[in-house]
Amino acid sequence: KAGVTQTPRYLIKTRGQQVTLSCSPISGHRSVSWYQQTPGQGLQFLFEYFSETQRNKGNFPGRFSGRQFSNSRSEMNVSTLELGDSALYLCASSVKDMGFTPLHFGNGTRLTVT
């Protein structure tokens, strides 16, 4: 069974640009969450999608957005990039048939903003 797949693995962007990251969840998983990981702040929750609807959002500015498609694949977008957006962006999926089910993470997209 394939794990969570994130593309691309690495990205280098310039301040002011925008970026789109992609995530394919484990087959059968309907919930997709996004996290930002930095050395200083650790893992911070961005948002969670289930059945194409955003169900929860972390404390990030509106420049960070996402969406989920009918096949459960998800994308997140960051507009007007800032130097502080440099981070590892992790996507995680879970089955979410009922109650809470553990998240399974992809290997992330390493974003560097120069």
Add this chain to the structure above:
Amino acid sequence: GQQLNQSPQSMFIQEGEDVSMNCTSSSIFNTWLWYKQEPGEGPVLLIALYKAGELTSNGRLTAQFGITRKDSFLNISASIPSDVGIYFCAGQLKAQGGSEKLVFGKGTKLTVNP
């Protein structure tokens, strides 16, 4: 907001030694999880705990969900070099509409000397 205090921040041990790390919070969590992250990869789920007082093992790993639901510990017995990595605790908050939001500790970096 909710915070998890994970300790110690780092550990340097000899191969064969036992390891213990823990997480505490002022908030009550429904679920505790422990993840391990190696360089260049996303966090990998080690153990999930669903009930207060629950003690669960996974090979040489043992974790417990505290009775107060505000803490958890992870023990690794007879450490080996491949145990090297960063260990994260994560707590899942009371579900709001089925949200999957997790709060993560800052991690414990484990180094094992052969």
